[in-house]
Amino acid sequence: MANIHEEEQLEKSYDGRLMRRLLGYAKPFKGMIFLSILLLLVITVADLARPLLIQTAIDDHMNVVGAKFVPSQNGEEINLEKSYRYRDLLLVRETDLTAEQRAQAGDRPRYHIEEPSSGQYVMVHSGTGTAIPMSTDEINAFKDKEVNALTRIGLIYLVLIVSSAVLNYIQTIILQRTGQRIIYNIRQQLFTHLQRLSISFFDKNPVGRLVTRVMNDTEALNEMYSNMMVTLFKDVFILLGIVVIMFNKSVELALISLVCIPLVVITSQIYRYYARSAFRDTRVKLARINATLAENIAGMRIIQIFRQEKRMHGEFDEINQAYFRASWRELMTFAVFRPSMEFFSALALAILIWYGGGKVLDSTLQIGVLYMFITYIQQFFQPINDLSEKYNILQSAMASSERLFQLLDTHDTIPDPAAPKGLAGVKGRVEFKNVWFAYDGENWVLRDVSFTIESGETVAFVGATGAGKSSILSLISRFYDIQKGEILIDGVNIKDVRQEDLRRFIGVVLQDVFLFTGTVRDNIRLANSAITDETIDRSIRYVNADSFIEKLPGKLNEQVLERGAGFSAGERQLLAFARALAFDPAILVLDEATSNIDTETESLIQDALVKLTHGRTTIVVAHRLSTIQHADKIIVLHKGRVRETGNHQELLAQGGMYYNLYQLQYKEAFQPA
Template sequence: MSGQTTQNPNRAGMMRRGPGGGGGPFGGAGMPTEKSMTFGPSARRLIGRLSPHRIPVVVVIVLGIISVVFTVLGPWLLGQGTNIIFAGAIGQTLPAGMTKEQVIENLRASGQNMQADLLSGIDLVPGQHIDFDALAMVLGTVLVLYVAASIFSWLQARLLNTVVQRTVFSLREEVEAKINRLPLGYFDRMPRGELLSRVTNDMDNVAQSLQQTLSQLLTSVLTVAGILVMMFVTSPLLAVISLVTIPLTIGITAVIAKRSQKLFVAQWSHTGALNAQVEENFTGHALVKVFGRQREVEETFRAKNEQLYQASFGAQFVSGIIMPAMMFVGNLVYVIIAVVGGLQVATGALSIGAVQAFIQYSRQFTQPLTQLGSMVNLLQSGVASAERVFELLDAGEQTPDAAPAQSPSASQGRLVFENVSFRYTPDKPLIDDLSLVAEPGMTVAIVGPTGAGKTTLVNLIMRFYELDGGRITLDGVDIAQMTRRDLRSRTGMVLQDTWLFGGTIRDNIAYGRPDATDDEILEAARATYVDRFVHSLPDGYDTVLDDEASNVSAGEKQLLTIARAFLAKPSVLILDEATSSVDTRTEQLVQKAMSALRADRTSFVIAHRLSTIRDADLILVMEAGSIVEQGTHSELLAAGGAYYTLYNSQFASALIDEG
């Protein structure tokens, strides 16, 4: 069928349950039950986001290699300096004119084999003092290497920072674009606070984790590789002993990380749930006060806050064990190296400078391993947040617009429903085989009890949901073959829940047509009676509304939304309970404004106050997704059916209340 889509399996639970979809201001904010991804695939996917910046990443790696090479050469050169000092200190105590071999032979002949072995490992000249020129050359070279290493490290960090920020920037843009492609049902299921947490808290955590871990991770890995090379060059035996650190480190990190990853996922899930709860309670704050439910709200908050505390504490505590464990392993290896190295110096197998250099290397070797361990908790936290962002990016999207798209040749506003069927869940039919025709300029009123499908009907016109069967045509073109932008540009909507943003009254009216002139804005304002109250405001049309538009009344808000729709000049107009929240006097103004708005437009009006739709050209009475009656006001009253019962019940209630 032309309107059929693949969205239907995801419609479960799309109907809103309260502010933010969380079950009302006193209920817990529900969480989606998507299965969390594993650490490995999520981490690889996150790192894969760097792929558009391959050249800068390669430059970062090259700078890192140069910086690490310069850094790891330092201890070896310092060891050479130590050898120069030690050789001079020992050499000046020996008789001049003899060779080193003669001195060793004399020591062995006198039974001093240990001293002979020690001297055999030292490059000295008997009688020669410390060569300060050679020592100065070594120290100067070390200074230049360390300064150069610092400069390259700074350049690496700066370039990597640029890469990370650009990556997160593109990720934020992708999330923003994704939100605009998601179907309305996704927002019906997802509490607003939870969604906000994913696009703010989780996104910031991903940026922070990438920023802090990538540079350190790269430097640590390169440092470990460079130091391993220098270790084997200096002493293969001590290098093998040091390698014991690696499997111990990997084993400890893997065991702890496996436990802490689940806790980090729980931490950010509970963060989203707590945000949803807070947002919901603030939205319904007045209701909480009116019904005296502060204690229940506080208890719910306390329970969710406790869950977040337990998950956060557990994640940080478990992952925090990694660094002390790494330090213990490093100290243990350090002691072994010191003992074995000392024995090798005593036997002449190694010079004292080589042992000194190796001890420095062992410290430098365990330090990046310890840093890697300490980064695991931050990396796990970032990957846990990335999973939640990726879940948003992987959510099912609304069906793409038809290609090539069709567009009505003229905007007359003739709307036809042909055997339309729709359901939110497969096993619960809502609208079945519905057909009707709305001719250009007609006002079609839709009435019926709550849950009859009135709002769903107009949502189908706007393509907020896709049809399960049949089709809807606008001026002879199937709306499923039109782009959503084209369809909605021809359709105006005024809802019961007014939405105004922080800005001037002029900006709010012009929201539907940003290119409108001041004269057109004033014309819309006068036609919809906005001009009457604007002049009583301190800055007129330049009066700035706050985020809640609390500086204008409910009726004035409604008039502003009607003026916005008037300015957009749609060919089809939808009014969904547009007068239900205003007083009787304001309702009269709103009715006049809507009459002006409906002129020469096909209009669909959803109303519970039946007195407001007496003049409608066609009244549809809906029950359980079907049209049970249709006709004019007088025709339906004369028929004595469902509309007659609804109409009389309202006026009977009014008479009882007045009595």
Template sequence: MKSKSTGRRLLHYALLYKKTIIIALAMLTFAVAAELTGPFLAKKMIDDHMIGIESPWVEVTNKDDQAVLYNEHYFKRSSNVTIGDSLGDEEIQIIQVGRSFYVTNEHLPFDGERSISGDMLTISNGSDEESYEVDKLNQQELFAFYQPEIRPIILLLSFYVGLLFIAAFFQYGKSLMLQKAANRIIQKMRTDVFEHIQRVPINYFDNRPAGKIVSRVTNDTEAIRELYVKVLATFFTSGIYMTGIFVALFFLDQKLALITLFLVPIIIIWTLLYRKVASKYNHLIRTRVSDINGIINESIQGMPIIRAFRRKEQTMKEFETLNEEHFTYQNKLLSLNSMTSHNLVNVLRNVTFVVLIWYFGGQSISAAGIVSIGMLYAFVDYLNRLFQPVTDIVNQLAQLEQARVASERVFELLDEKGEAVNEDELPRYEGNVKFHHVSFSYDGENDVLKDISFEAKKGETVALVGHTGSGKSSIINLLFRYYDIDRGSIMIDGMDTSKLPRQQLRKHMGIVLQDPFLFTGTIETNVSLENPAITTEKVKKALQDVGADRFIEKLPNQYEEPVLEKGSTLSAGERQLISFARALAYDPAILILDEATANIDTETEAMIQQALNIVKEGRTTFIIAHRLSTIRNADQILVLDHGEIVESGSHKELLDQKGKYFQMYQLQQGKEVSKVG
């Protein structure tokens, strides 16, 4: 069922551009029809105009273009005689023996093995044997009998050349249209995949390396592109081509055409067997490609750590293991293809020609025989043409299976439940936040937050402190609805956040992370994120408010200074200031600082503290901080331990309690910690 579903979905994407595909198939049909007319024309030239002179000739008394003068009489081929012709009494027949041609005045009732002795022709066919008196034609006389056939042959050749030009034109149009449709399909699919990645829940990325996801968007969709560009184009082309050939063969000889039809079930059975065997290898190959992308991405991201801790050899071993497995499975698939694809076609070709020889072997090949030379030529020509599409189909089976496996992986990603996009406008918050008995677990078993309750009023600054793993970041994740709570409720201005669209919920929130992420672009675009509502003036104002203008104005391009991936050319403090400006430019009602000052020097921290005192007016601000000195002025400090709020109050109130907060503060101040009973 899975493969059928995949096939239907691939067809659905193809039908989005069905007009282009239909035009391409129509052009392909015209091209095939024009191309396959060739053997029929060749048959006509051979049977009617080249060896056709062996037909009976009758005497005519009138002279025209079809009449030939021989022994002072005009003769015309019986097939060319018209109603207006006046006939004489004589009738002749021309017979070829070896390279010479002879004329007899008698009618030949049968044909067979021919031999000449003097002026006597003997024809033997089994027990039948007849002799005829003949006259040998000289070169001039023979040319005279061929003369009426030259013009029709030239016309047929011209017609054939014209058909070849027409076929070439339509083949070009077909290829152009099919490739255009294929590229459009993949463009649409990649857009869908990338858009869906923006909608899948954050927890989808928790256990999946970025490299593996990138592999699905790039490598797997590229394999699917090959499906539309090469595989399906080849199957369409070959299918129409083979249909045209079989139609032509039935026109020539129905019995032999029925025999050649056995090729179709053989190809179908072979395709099914091949897919069954190759599917296993292709799944493993695509998985290893994803794993390789994942380890490469991880190695690039962690290169400083790899070198600092001398992990180069270990990393290389891990890579080599995956690379060797990929190589092994590729070789197994290559062996399967090598043993079967070309061998299968050659076997089928040879068997078919054996049948052809057997079928025609006992029959006379002449004008009087059952099968003419032209018929035989056309049949051989069509059979040769038949095996080209067969070869093309068999050679594309490997690519078909790779594309099918890649399609399953892409559709598996698209099937991940995404967040619905909601365009409704949500009024700007007042900023009143309330957690009411909130509990949450990442794995559904172990709670990382246990019965959390607190309230932050408009304009207040709430600080979250605690040791690593105490649940500080989890509270922020729930506030942003990166994850949904298990029990309890979170309210903003009296509205339950679980009932609000995620996009609109986050619209009036801003966040600054400990390790800020900058995109490739400029400083200005990293602040505005190319939001048309945020003007250049607003960007500059935000950067000035956080004090970033001090270093920006020293840069060559100032606000238009290029930023490389992750802002690698800027210091940690400079990246953090830009991240602050980004949050402020969006004018959030709720501002979250997730250990935002952890990587900033004391001077920069003082600058940010001064800026924050100005910009946090009218905003509810949540601060996750390890440096307790940065949250002295917070309206409310929540001390977390193992997912629970163990203390809450202002800086002074918590110091007076001499509890956990007091101990943490004393440790950071470097003072002796008194034992608190």
């Protein structure tokens, strides 16, 4: 698999292939997503209705547009089309009588309602000066009609606000829960996939990189699912709704209001170009700074021992400066774009007020309509700003999904057989038949290796570094697959057995013991409920681990820190022996398991080995020949081939490679036979 810090390869801001795969994870939740979109549509309608309500209140009731009034004298119905209320004075700017009345008058008669010095309201014809008295009840009825209408509008407005708040809460809960469930499924799929990959994959990929994939990149996708994918519909709904309403009310004002849109489009395209470049550069620098930081923390012991603090500080400062510059460039890009949108919004608002205000003064535009357009213009530019942020989220999602799918598409796995054979009642006979193995290409680590380990035997592998000893142990557990030959357990080819079934009968103690956070008891049991407390107690006594466990404040319930910090190397090895023994494997593998143990602990291990190896096949790799002298068979490897086989005395008598290794280790005490 290629390096999966592949931000540099992201050349497109949007990749339809990746998006289709991302939407595939949302498909099981399409019902909830559709409900969220439907709620957003209702919320958008409620938000867009509020300026319309205020416009109606101003023009239809505060200015009494279209109100009906019947004068008391002759019962004629007058349509008060446009009027303005100032304190207790209502001026009727224009009236519309019947066609017969207009014909009699010869022109459009004008009326106004005023309060003369006598205190009585009258309706006065502006042309003839005829005054029609109005009773107090008529005036109050006229006022009450408008007040009641305003009250209804106010209640409707309140209902819209409350409903919008409640629906927003419900929609947010639904959307966030759906997004978290999608991310949960992706993270589970990633972790499950990682567990299926072969050990060779982890040899080539640092742990920090994989943790970043599972945690950071999935979190970037969470932003897309929770804050972009569905809320994008709201932005579109708002923009379309505002445009439709404005053109429906006044095409002229709508065109004036949207005069700045071409500038917005041009600026957005420029922003997209520079933002995409800045975003990719920032993510590359971030990946480098994370890798450097992880490496320095992991190697802090070496840095301090060799006094490399100053040099590493300089290297980190250089990478940190590069990240700072990239981040600053990204921030500056956004810092220019956001004020630009604010400027265009203010410019559009200024043009609208200048043009619309003149229309209001000319009595050709109602003031409520102007207010509505001003409100919609202010609302119109907010989704545009939101879309720019969603573009950043999309960029991050595309980069993260590319790396995640690279990981998920990695097929560096060891396949299980289609028709697996069982391994019930394993006795522990191990046989290698003409095995050839290489980690890479034809750089052979093992060359035509053949040997047989009988059930219950203790067999040790010795040889120089790189001879292939540890590789043999890895192949028995099928951590890697061989290129040629066969590996048999009880006469069954391990390729014909499920890996889970195979490893159930193999216990491994490695040189570098890994302890998980939790208690000592948890580290021995490893969540296997079949291992009882009695089994654990017996295991720790067998390997003499009780000598230090009993001294711990919490004994078996003592908390273990990360990687077993606080325990000595020998104590971690003893716990590993207890763990292997508790699982009672038919085949016990010890890979340099005693190399980090002091002399005192080694004596405890030697005593435990007799009990550990009793009744089970034991395979040992050791450089310290003192730990394998009592092995039933010793196999000497050199450059991937079996060179010598026999027990300790037989190999010494041959005077070959084993003899030379023994002489090197015990040069002073060695006496020829």
